Amino acid sequence: MAGAAAPIRRGSRAATLVTSPSLRLIGRRVLTAVPILLGVSVLSFWVLDLIPGNAAQQLLGAEATPEQVAALEQRLGLDRPAVHRYLSWLGGALTGDLGTSLSSNQPATGLLWSHLAVTGELVLLAFVFSLGLAVPVALLAAHRPNGFFDRLSMIVSIGGLSVANYVLALLLVLVFAVQLAMFPAIGFVPLGESVGENLRSLVLPAGAIAFPLFCFYTRFLRGDLVDQLQGEDYIVTARAKGIGTWQVLLRHAFRNSVFGLITVVGLNLGTLIGATVIIEQIFALPGLGQLLLQAINARDFVVVQACVVVFAVVAVLANLLADLLYAVLDPRIRYGGR
Amino acid sequence: MSAEPAVEPVTPDVTGEPLLEVDDLHVRFSARGRQIHAVNGLSYRLHAGRLLAIVGESGAGKSVGVRALVGLLPHSAHVSGSARIDGTELIGLPERELRKVRGADIAMVFQDPTRSLNPTMRVGTQITEAVRAHGDVDRRAARDRAVELLRLVRLAAPERRFLAYPHQLSGGMRQRVMIAIALAAQPRILVADEATTALDVTTQAQIMELLLDLRRRLGMAVIMITHDLGLAASYAEDVLVMYAGKAVEYAPAGTLFARVRMPYTRALLGALPVLEREPHTLLPVIPGQPPDLGSLPVGCAFRFRCGLASDECVAAPPFVEHEPGHWWACWHPDGRGADG
Amino acid sequence: MAVAEVATALRGQSRRRGRVRAPEIVAPAAILAVVVAACFLGPLVLPIAEPVGGNVLESYLPAFSPGHLLGTDPNGNDILSRVLHGGQSSLVVALAVNLIGLLVGGTLGALSGFVGGKTDTVIMRLLDVLIAFPSLVLTLAVAQSLGPSRTNTILALAFFSVPAFARVSRAATLRLRELPFMAAAELCGTPAWRVLARHLAPNIAPQLVTFGLLGMGIVIVIEGALSFLGLGIPAPAPSWGNMIALGQQSLSATPMLVVWPSAALFLTVLTFNVLGENLRSRWSRQ
Numbered sequence: 001m002a003g004a005a006a007p008i009r010r011g012s013r014a015a016t017l018v019t020s021p022s023l024r025l026i027g028r029r030v031l032t033a034v035p036i037l038l039g040v041s042v043l044s045f046w047v048l049d050l051i052p053g054n055a056a057q058q059l060l061g062a063e064a065t066p067e068q069v070a071a072l073e074q075r076l077g078l079d080r081p082a083v084h085r086y087l088s089w090l091g092g093a094l095t096g097d098l099g100t101s102l103s104s105n106q107p108a109t110g111l112l113w114s115h116l117a118v119t120g121e122l123v124l125l126a127f128v129f130s131l132g133l134a135v136p137v138a139l140l141a142a143h144r145p146n147g148f149f150d151r152l153s154m155i156v157s158i159g160g161l162s163v164a165n166y167v168l169a170l171l172l173v174l175v176f177a178v179q180l181a182m183f184p185a186i187g188f189v190p191l192g193e194s195v196g197e198n199l200r201s202l203v204l205p206a207g208a209i210a211f212p213l214f215c216f217y218t219r220f221l222r223g224d225l226v227d228q229l230q231g232e233d234y235i236v237t238a239r240a241k242g243i244g245t246w247q248v249l250l251r252h253a254f255r256n257s258v259f260g261l262i263t264v265v266g267l268n269l270g271t272l273i274g275a276t277v278i279i280e281q282i283f284a285l286p287g288l289g290q291l292l293l294q295a296i297n298a299r300d301f302v303v304v305q306a307c308v309v310v311f312a313v314v315a316v317l318a319n320l321l322a323d324l325l326y327a328v329l330d331p332r333i334r335y336g337g338r
Numbered sequence: 339m340s341a342e343p344a345v346e347p348v349t350p351d352v353t354g355e356p357l358l359e360v361d362d363l364h365v366r367f368s369a370r371g372r373q374i375h376a377v378n379g380l381s382y383r384l385h386a387g388r389l390l391a392i393v394g395e396s397g398a399g400k401s402v403g404v405r406a407l408v409g410l411l412p413h414s415a416h417v418s419g420s421a422r423i424d425g426t427e428l429i430g431l432p433e434r435e436l437r438k439v440r441g442a443d444i445a446m447v448f449q450d451p452t453r454s455l456n457p458t459m460r461v462g463t464q465i466t467e468a469v470r471a472h473g474d475v476d477r478r479a480a481r482d483r484a485v486e487l488l489r490l491v492r493l494a495a496p497e498r499r500f501l502a503y504p505h506q507l508s509g510g511m512r513q514r515v516m517i518a519i520a521l522a523a524q525p526r527i528l529v530a531d532e533a534t535t536a537l538d539v540t541t542q543a544q545i546m547e548l549l550l551d552l553r554r555r556l557g558m559a560v561i562m563i564t565h566d567l568g569l570a571a572s573y574a575e576d577v578l579v580m581y582a583g584k585a586v587e588y589a590p591a592g593t594l595f596a597r598v599r600m601p602y603t604r605a606l607l608g609a610l611p612v613l614e615r616e617p618h619t620l621l622p623v624i625p626g627q628p629p630d631l632g633s634l635p636v637g638c639a640f641r642f643r644c645g646l647a648s649d650e651c652v653a654a655p656p657f658v659e660h661e662p663g664h665w666w667a668c669w670h671p672d673g674r675g676a677d678g
Numbered sequence: 679m680a681v682a683e684v685a686t687a688l689r690g691q692s693r694r695r696g697r698v699r700a701p702e703i704v705a706p707a708a709i710l711a712v713v714v715a716a717c718f719l720g721p722l723v724l725p726i727a728e729p730v731g732g733n734v735l736e737s738y739l740p741a742f743s744p745g746h747l748l749g750t751d752p753n754g755n756d757i758l759s760r761v762l763h764g765g766q767s768s769l770v771v772a773l774a775v776n777l778i779g780l781l782v783g784g785t786l787g788a789l790s791g792f793v794g795g796k797t798d799t800v801i802m803r804l805l806d807v808l809i810a811f812p813s814l815v816l817t818l819a820v821a822q823s824l825g826p827s828r829t830n831t832i833l834a835l836a837f838f839s840v841p842a843f844a845r846v847s848r849a850a851t852l853r854l855r856e857l858p859f860m861a862a863a864e865l866c867g868t869p870a871w872r873v874l875a876r877h878l879a880p881n882i883a884p885q886l887v888t889f890g891l892l893g894m895g896i897v898i899v900i901e902g903a904l905s906f907l908g909l910g911i912p913a914p915a916p917s918w919g920n921m922i923a924l925g926q927q928s929l930s931a932t933p934m935l936v937v938w939p940s941a942a943l944f945l946t947v948l949t950f951n952v953l954g955e956n957l958r959s960r961w962s963r964q
Contacts, residue, residue: 039807047820145413158955162948164899166906167940170926178930230412233453239410241468241519242441245433251467252456259458274814278903282926292815293907296822304819311815331458331503 025327033320040312041093044305045086076102089305098306103298108306111291116310118188119276119287122209125202126272127265129210134217141218142225143249153218160215165275169208169282176204186284205283209275213268220264224257225249232256259330266322270315355425357559358384358407358527363419363429365399365406365583374631376402378583379419381657384527384559384576389550391562391574391591393606397628399583400563404529408444409436423527442472445525449532451512455504461515462488462500468522487518491548510541517548524556531563546573567606571595579603582629582639585657589664599664599671602640638668646670703960706953713946717765727756729763729916741934748938751924757935760916761942767828767917768946772897774832776890779839784886786840787847788878791855792870802848805841813838814900821909831910835897846889850882884961891954895947902943918943 073079077088092099098108141150177185183204189197229235229249238252277289284290288307295303327333365377377399384390392400406417407428421428423443428436448454456464465484469475475483481500488496491514504512513533520528530549534542550573553560564570570577570591577594579587579602587600598604605624626643629635637654641647650669657667720726727745736754743749748757790801817834824830854860854877863873898918904910905919913920918939925935 035803036806039804040811043807043811044816044819047816158951159948162895162944162951164902164940164943164947166903167922167936167943170922170929170936170940174929174933174936233448233450234456236410237446237448237454237464237516237519238456238467240408240440240446242437242439242471242523243467244437247467252459256456256458270811271813277814277818278907281907292818296818296909299822304822308811308815308819312811315811331460332505 025333026324029320029323029327033316036316037313040316041090041309042086044308044312045089046082093309098309099302101295101300101303103295103300103303108303111303112288112306112310115286115288115291117191118285119273119280119289121191121198122202122206122276122280122285122287123269123272125199125206126209126213129206130213130217131265133210134214134221137214138218138221138225139249139254141222142229142253143245145226145229150222153222157215157218160212161219163212165208165212166278166282168211169205169279172204172208173282186282188283188285201283202285205279205285208279208282209272213272216268217261217264221257221261224260225253228253228256259326262325262329263322266318266320266325269318270311273311273314356383357386357424359420359422360403360407361420361422363403363406363421364417365402365411366416367412367414368416369414372632375634376415376583376631377406378634380580380583380585382578382585382588384561386526387553387557387559388576389553389560389562389574390576390578391564391570392578392580393564393567393570394580395565395606395628397631398580400565400580401531403580403583404446404531404561404563408440408446409433410440410446438472441468441520441525442523443525444527444529445520445523446529446531447513447516447520447533450536451509451516452504452536454516455512457504459503460500461502461504461507465500465515465518465522468519472523483522484518487521488515490521490552491515491518493518509537510544513537513541513545514548517545517552521552521556525558527559527561528553529561529563532565533562534569535564535566567603579606582634583631584639584667585665586640586668587664587666588657593661593664597661597664599660599666600668601644601646601670601672604672605643646672700960702956703953706949706956709945709949710953713765713949714769717762717769720762721759726759726762729755729759730914749934751921751935752928755916757921757938760921761918761938764916764918764921764939765942765946767911767915768898768901768943771828771832771835771901772894775835775839775897776893778832778836779843779893780886780890782836783840783843783845784847784882787844787849788851788874788882790844791848791851792874792878798848801844805844808837808841809845811838814903817900817904818907818909821904826904826909826912828911831901831904834904835900839893839897842893843886843889847882847886850885851878854878854881884957888954888958888961891950891957895950895954898943898947898950 070079077085089099096109098112100106101108101111104111137153141147141153144150173185176182184201185204187201189201191198232253235248235252238248243251273288276287277292279285280287280289281293288310292304292307294300295307360383361381363377363380364375367374367376380399380403382390392404394400402411402415405411406415407421407423409417409431411417417429419429423439428439431439455461462481462484465487466477466480469480469483469487470477485496485500488499493499493511493514499507499511499515504515507515516533528549533549534545537545546569549560549562552558562570562574574591577587577589577591578585579594579600581602587594587598587603589597594603595607598607602624609624624643629639629642635642637652638644638647641651644651648670653669655667655669657665659665660671721729725745726747736750737752739750739754741747741749745756748761751757751760786801786805790798813835816837817831820834820837821830824834860873860877863877864870868876901910902917902919902922905917906923908920908923910919911917921939922936922943925932925937925939929936
């Protein structure tokens with residue numbers, strides 16, 4: 001809408017926001033995220049710390065003497081009760097101290113920070129690729145349901161949803177790195193070094209993550225758009241006004257689909273961050289996934305624990321963010337019921 | 339429930355060329371080889387400025403028959419026959435041309451104002467969109483026009499309502515917004531498709547009064563689609579009764595209700611609850627079920643539910659003008675008066 | 679509204695007609711039967727070499743070599759045999775994980791939705807915690823700490839199938855509770871377990887089964903990922919994931935080492951997805 005002219009004022013938006021139900025909703029959501037985050041940390045601590053029970057033994061190898069094991073356990077504080085260890089770990093975690101790596105003696109927090117950027121860039125690129133492609137494709141498909149393009153996109157997308165991303169990654173390497181030599185097969189060039197080379201080194205890994213995601217978003221969005229076009233009365237109203245088909249699709253159907261899409265994107269971030277582990281391994285990218293795998297192989301449970309918690313926290317926060325975005329964008333929530 | 343029509347009688351040009359001529363309209367839906375015959379040879383005339391009520395049970399093809407005129411049906415619909423507005427044929431027009439008819443020649447108000455407005459779009463935007471769909475109007479002029487329309491449908495504080503979202507309005511207010519949208523391009527025919535059914539009785543009367551008033555002021559013809567014969571009797575000038583996708587009786591309202599001919603219309607009339615009914619008696623209902631539109635019977639579709647049916651009814655009765663201005667399709671027209 | 683009624687009527691008709699023949703369901707089901715038969719019966723009835731203990735002198739044989747239809751891998755093992763045996767472990771793991779999810783998660787979700795109140799809140803909060811986890815990451819950690827084996831893989835993955843099934847089952851239960859026949863059964867004094875078993879279970883089963891079919895595909899992919907990273911089925915034993923990992927090392931020279939297990943993985947997952955998707959859209963129409 002154009003800027004407000006004489007008789008029509010938008011009213012004080014700030015004032016409506018303060019009293020609006022959005023704030024209350026945001027408060028509620030943030031509050032429910034706290035126990036989930038706590039639960040996640042307890043669970044990861046429990047799984048990684050209590051199930052094996054003999055972290056020190058594993059660390060030292062089978063031929064270590066019981067005395068050596070006991071000494072290490074004492075040094076790592078493993079002889080203390082689990083609850084104590086959890087609480088002191090949690091206390092540290094809340095102040096940003098996730099412990100010291102067993103294999104490199106560096107603080108885990110610092111290690112995580114140094115690997116976070118690569119994974120973040122990878123995930124961001126994957127979202128840009130997948131959403132950037134899925135939205136136009138879904139719109140074109142929904143423009144003529146059951147038309148040629150629609151059927152084609154549906155076949156491609158169910159196929160794409162059935163490809164494991166590591167298979168796709170190898171296929172991409174085979175075609176675009178080995179055969180066509182357009183992109184490097186492995187390795188990473190930091191953003192600070194060369195923006196072009198940095199992007200070149202991330203195109204294939206991001207593509208491998210993005211394609212199944214693109215298929216998923218296309219299916220979801222196309223389905224939602226078609227459901228609206230066929231089932232919603234406001235679509236009939238819009239058409240009865242005499243506006244064009246594309247306008248109906250974009251201004252009415254798509255506008256309402258965006259809210260569902262946001263939620264789905266938020267939910268996906270959790271799974272997506274898991275997918276980066278294997279992709280980073282294939283393309284030798286120095287991200288969180290690589291850090292995690294190295295830590296697993298080195299039996300460095302402090303770093304493993306830190307990685308798992310960070311992955312989980314990101315997933316919970318992404319979910320929360322999607323909820324909040326929804327609350328801010330959807331006028332039915334923003335302005336409350338009558 | 340039926341208030342008196344509060345409008346001084348308009349003097350429509352009934353003798354001249356009709357505004358809308360529908361002839362032998364057929365609508366058939368098909369999916370996977372099976373077919374639904376929703377409208378089966380519907381014909382009627384609508385003169386400029388008149389108020390025509392199309393009456394029938396659910397599934398009679400009232401709504402489908404009108405939506406077919408402007409191509410507002412799903413892709414599975416096959417429309418054939420003829421419908422001319424001012425002599426221009428509508429059936430078979432390409433989407434691009436039909437778009438010009440929608441809103442500008444024929445505009446519609448639907449049953450459920452809650453579901454018919456886009457929940458995520460400001461009311462004002464939904465109106466300006468309709469204003470700008472026809473005619474080259476800049477944003478500002480469209481906005482002024484939209485506020486004017488909101489005032490026209492007697493919505494209090496139109497400037498403020500312009501910025502509201504549908505869920506912030508009451509049902510009656512939403513329906514007023516729907517009417518404002520319909521009026522945006524100054525249509526010649528306004529279709530009110532069960533426009534008051536979802537509203538409570540008081541609001542219903544207010545909306546009907548508004549529609550009648552607007553019709554008078556703007557000189558539109560109105561097609562009122564309803565299952566409520568009482569509503570038709572109170573407000574309509576002409577009444578068309580539909581059964582199984584066909585017109586079965588048509589007359590000016592006064593004529594029709596004074597001399598009901600078609601047994602189906604009589605049955606509908608008999609099924610209306612009235613105050614004079616003895617307490618503790620069962621409400622009369624029309625026995626049986628409406629016919630299966632997937633496989634229509636030959637002959638009169640009502641004969642299985644009709645007390646007067648005979649062997650003759652196996653042949654379809656023609657829909658013709660038996661008395662001046664009074665059409666019906668029946669071999670055994672009911673001779674009794676409305677109160678007989 | 680009339681238009682909606684027509685749509686419903688049409689839907690009813692197509693369903694009646696569809697019940698006689700449903701190629702979109704029969705076809706993937708048949709392919710699936712062929713895949714299962716090939717993996718489990720193929721090695722028994724076909725003249726195929728053992729999947730392990732191959733002769734290194736026979737390594738890197740091309741496809742259509744005598745005795746090795748798809749050739750051999752760097753260790754001289756028959757690829758066809760490894761693909762079929764690898765399929766066995768993928769299918770067994772996927773089936774076990776989804777059955778555990780279906781039985782444990784399905785029951786938990788149904789109970790949670792049926793009982794409602796505090797119990798529901800507590801169970802759902804616990805499940806939220808599990809769902810918040812990026813499944814692959816924790817599975818990796820668990821697989822590492824428990825040591826790679828088929829049983830541990832199943833246990834680690836079940837961690838995530840249980841809450842997923844519980845969610846679906848709870849949502850379906852809540853939707854059913856709204857329906858009059860459930861209230862009627864309760865008002866008649868039918869014992870709760872009977873309502874659950876006789877009225878609830880048969881009605882949520884279709885949704886859980888379709889979800890399970892889609893879940894089969896997901897678990898096969900994750901199991902492949904674990905094996906690919908060396909944390910699933912331990913190395914000499916065949917699995918699609920470790921075959922792909924082995925092939926990756928010589929990707930440019932012998933891409934077929936990756937192609938065969940990848941094709942098997944893709945075909946199996948695709949079939950499960952198509953079957954699940956078609957069943958879902960079929961049941962959702964009813």
